[in-house]
Amino acid sequence: MSLTKYAVALLLLVHVSGSIAAGDPASFESFYATDSSISWAWVAAGALVAGGVVLATGGTASPLVAGIGTWVGNMMGLSGIAATNGGLALLGGGSLAAGGLGMAGGAAAISFTMSLVGGAGLDMAVNRITEAQQQQMMADASARMTTLCPPVNGEGSDAYRAAFEIVNEFKICEESVDVDAEAFHSAVKEAIQVLKNRKTNEDIDESVKEDTLLGLLYFIDNDYLRAYTMATLAIDQARSQGQDMGLAEYILAVSSLYRRTPNYPEITRKYLKNALLEDPKNPLMIQLLSIYTERSLLAVAAGKVPLAETSALLDVLGDPHLKTWQARVALILLPYYVDTARDLRRRLGDLENTVNPVLKKAPQTLARIKELRGEYEEILLSGKTLIMALDAGLDRLIKENGFDKDQEKGIRSLMAEMSSMMSETANNTALSAWS
Numbered sequence: 001m002s003l004t005k006y007a008v009a010l011l012l013l014v015h016v017s018g019s020i021a022a023g024d025p026a027s028f029e030s031f032y033a034t035d036s037s038i039s040w041a042w043v044a045a046g047a048l049v050a051g052g053v054v055l056a057t058g059g060t061a062s063p064l065v066a067g068i069g070t071w072v073g074n075m076m077g078l079s080g081i082a083a084t085n086g087g088l089a090l091l092g093g094g095s096l097a098a099g100g101l102g103m104a105g106g107a108a109a110i111s112f113t114m115s116l117v118g119g120a121g122l123d124m125a126v127n128r129i130t131e132a133q134q135q136q137m138m139a140d141a142s143a144r145m146t147t148l149c150p151p152v153n154g155e156g157s158d159a160y161r162a163a164f165e166i167v168n169e170f171k172i173c174e175e176s177v178d179v180d181a182e183a184f185h186s187a188v189k190e191a192i193q194v195l196k197n198r199k200t201n202e203d204i205d206e207s208v209k210e211d212t213l214l215g216l217l218y219f220i221d222n223d224y225l226r227a228y229t230m231a232t233l234a235i236d237q238a239r240s241q242g243q244d245m246g247l248a249e250y251i252l253a254v255s256s257l258y259r260r261t262p263n264y265p266e267i268t269r270k271y272l273k274n275a276l277l278e279d280p281k282n283p284l285m286i287q288l289l290s291i292y293t294e295r296s297l298l299a300v301a302a303g304k305v306p307l308a309e310t311s312a313l314l315d316v317l318g319d320p321h322l323k324t325w326q327a328r329v330a331l332i333l334l335p336y337y338v339d340t341a342r343d344l345r346r347r348l349g350d351l352e353n354t355v356n357p358v359l360k361k362a363p364q365t366l367a368r369i370k371e372l373r374g375e376y377e378e379i380l381l382s383g384k385t386l387i388m389a390l391d392a393g394l395d396r397l398i399k400e401n402g403f404d405k406d407q408e409k410g411i412r413s414l415m416a417e418m419s420s421m422m423s424e425t426a427n428n429t430a431l432s433a434w435s
Contacts, residue, residue, distance in 0.1 A: 148251075160213055211231075211233045257298070334383075
């Protein structure tokens with residue numbers, strides 16, 4: 001079944017406005033607010049376009065934007081230039097105004113990456129990718145994805161202010177700003193060097209803010225392992241002072257996905273949840289969820305995280321303070337789950353129904369069938385979380401986003417397909433137990 005009707009799922013994260021006062025040195029407030037009377041919602045409005053597309057690729061006529069169109073066009077059953085043009089037409093001005101380009105762009109890059117490593121199901125060959133290859137693949141893909149904005153608050157130590165002034169010159173997260181990506185990244189590296197060369201700061205608050213900024217700059221520069229190290233240092237110091245540290249925890253959560261063996265459920269339920277709950281009205285929420293969802297699927301593509309574990313993100317968004325986002329993210333993940341379940345079921349059928357009796361009874365075949373069946377059941381079990389979230393929130397999404405009848409029908413068809421596979425597996429399990 002074509003995914004044409006579900007491209008809309010990638011455009012669901014909508015703008016949330018608000019204002020906030022500066023706070024603890026590792027918090028979002030400390031970096032993205034100037035004073036309580038000034039709204040910083042513009043950061044969220046501009047970040048997905050300037051940070052995620054213009055910054056990474058050099059302009060609106062970039063390969064990534066064309067890739068978005070091609071990817072969506074392929075879902076429409078088109079190919080070549082027709083796919084690019086058709087997809088870009090589907091992602092028209094209304095969708096851009098809704099702030100959906102960043103998520104669509106990230107998902108396009110993810111889909112492309114996943115196709116390179118064997119599809120949504122991921123074959124056994126992926127498990128033989130070396131750590132260096134994994135890191136390089138993730139780094140290359142990440143360079144084309146949504147990124148965090150540099151800070152808008154210049155208050156801090158001398159080193160902080162010096163680094164801030166270097167990157168602030170570019171105003172990359174303001175709307176309609178044409179950014180020279182190469183020049184900006186050179187500036188980021190220069191700001192990083194300023195902070196690396198700073199003297200030891202005896203003031204803990206200033207030290208925390210410097211470390212957090214350094215982690216943020218490494219994050220923007222696509223150096224996630226160093227971003228992880230600096231975020232860890234900032235968190236350790238902030239925790240000793242009993243301070244909020246949402247930005248540092250968010251950097252740590254995303255950067256953890258690039259480490260050798262990330263514990264996705266723990267990272268998501270601990271660090272990401274803490275970061276999001278620091279301020280559930282955070283106007284950066286669209287950006288934060290876009291980035292984390294993109295990088296989560298990238299970690300799946302690299303073989304670092306099983307797709308089924310991404311349901312932990314839905315668990316976090318089940319918190320009453322974050323509930324409004326749960327169905328939206330579930331709808332973005334649903335096509336990946338359905339596609340993976342289809343692929344696993346097909347491969348199971350190929351192995352179980354082979355006509356070659358020698359292959360059918362071979363220990364390797366039986367072991368692989370057992371492995372695939374376990375993966376399939378795990379996907380369906382985690383998929384139940386998605387279906388529950390959509391059952392509770394789809395009507396609201398349809399109303400809020402103005403989905404037409406065909407779009408609604410397509411979404412419900414995907415849900416029905418996932419539910420059908422879940423019921424079929426449950427019935428087979430019950431029958432086997434009875435027998």
